Amino acid sequence: MTKLLPTSTAGSLPKPSWLAEPEKLWSPWKLQNEGLIEGKHDALRLSLEAQQRAGIDIVSDGEQTRQHFVTTFIEHLSGVDFEKREVVKIRNRYDASVPTVVGAVARQQPVFVEDAKFLRQLTSQPIKWALPGPMTMIDTLYDNHYKSREKLAWEFAKILNQEARELEAAGVDIIQFDEPAFNVFFDEVNDWGIAALERAIEGLKCETAVHICYGYGIKANTDWKKTLGSEWRQYEETFPKLQASNIDIISLECHNSHVPLDLIELIRGKKVMVGAIDVATNSIETPQEVANTLRKALQFVDADKLYPCTNCGMAPLSRQVANGKLAALSAGAEIIRRELAAK
Numbered sequence: 530m531t532k533l534l535p536t537s538t539a540g541s542l543p544k545p546s547w548l549a550e551p552e553k554l555w556s557p558w559k560l561q562n563e564g565l566i567e568g569k570h571d572a573l574r575l576s577l578e579a580q581q582r583a584g585i586d587i588v589s590d591g592e593q594t595r596q597h598f599v600t601t602f603i604e605h606l607s608g609v610d611f612e613k614r615e616v617v618k619i620r621n622r623y624d625a626s627v628p629t630v631v632g633a634v635a636r637q638q639p640v641f642v643e644d645a646k647f648l649r650q651l652t653s654q655p656i657k658w659a660l661p662g663p664m665t666m667i668d669t670l671y672d673n674h675y676k677s678r679e680k681l682a683w684e685f686a687k688i689l690n691q692e693a694r695e696l697e698a699a700g701v702d703i704i705q706f707d708e709p710a711f712n713v714f715f716d717e718v719n720d721w722g723i724a725a726l727e728r729a730i731e732g733l734k735c736e737t738a739v740h741i742c743y744g745y746g747i748k749a750n751t752d753w754k755k756t757l758g759s760e761w762r763q764y765e766e767t768f769p770k771l772q773a774s775n776i777d778i779i780s781l782e783c784h785n786s787h788v789p790l791d792l793i794e795l796i797r798g799k800k801v802m803v804g805a806i807d808v809a810t811n812s813i814e815t816p817q818e819v820a821n822t823l824r825k826a827l828q829f830v831d832a833d834k835l836y837p838c839t840n841c842g843m844a845p846l847s848r849q850v851a852n853g854k855l856a857a858l859s860a861g862a863e864i865i866r867r868e869l870a871a872k
């Protein structure tokens with residue numbers, strides 16, 4: 530990017546109410562068959578337009594074609610039985626009924642590649658595509674085959690790499706892996722989680738990112754955050770090894786969180802997507818509030834490596850709130866661009 534402080538989102542954006550029930554995770558589709566395919570593409574187009582109207586620089590599909598950021602990818606793989614469900618604790622936090630790994634996992638066909646080609650032909654702006662990370666994928670499943678989190682993560686990393694290579698060929702500029710599990714399983718992250726992530730990006734020439742957050746603004750997450758105390762130092766556990774990894778960009782949660790921003794110093798040299806929009810509240814940030822967060826982050830990230838972003842996806846918010854937040858992000862970044870230009 531030649532533009533200073535290019536803005537983007539963590540990924541998901543609200544879907545239109547005619548496509549899926551709004552303000553809900555795992556919201557079921559309201560259309561079927563051909564109508565659903567057409568509806569998803571229409572929604573993707575609307576989501577792109579909303580980002581463009583707000584002045585977002587690096588655009589995405591708003592994850593309009595997926596029901597959930599992890600589940601939808603897994604649905605396309607063989608070796609996972611969606612009828613056979615078990616209740617597991619996701620990220621040590623909340624119970625969920627999840628599908629079972631019953632055999633060797635494999636990707637029989639591309640998952641998002643056609644959607645990425647569709648987005649590519651709609652815009653010449655840089656596009657970012659989000660995929661679930663290997664560790665977050667294994668945490669959303671019951672494994673009755675490999676019986677090893679590390680082994681299953683490694684198999685998923687190989688599958689993700691196949692998808693990522695095809696997304697790159699489709700013209701995606703940045704491929705992002707969502708790894709909220711990196712904020713929970715620190716020993717595993719350092720033992721094999723980052724290695725699995727590097728396996729997923731092997732051979733890619735496009736830019737790569739990892740998004741590590743404190744989750745969507747749903748109750749299970751906000752309740753968990755209340756237990757974390759006044760200083761959230763989770764990033765401290767994983768940043769040193771991520772700094773030494775091959776990942777280009779680290780996307781993290783900052784605004785309204787209790788993350789001490791000086792932890793960003795630990796990834797000095799990386800590009801940093803700084804979360805300057807809180808996704809756990811309906812109140813829309815002022816441009817000044819966004820600017821304040823970015824200004825603080827600038828103490829620890831070089832200006833040419835700072836990418837203003839949202840803390841996490843905005844799927845559970847209303848479209849009106851999400852659009853307001855996108856506009857605030859752009860306006861806040863512009864305040865800082867002008868300050869930097871005046872120096």
Ligand SMILES: [Zn+2]
Binds near residue numbers: 539740745840
């Ligand atoms: Zn997130």
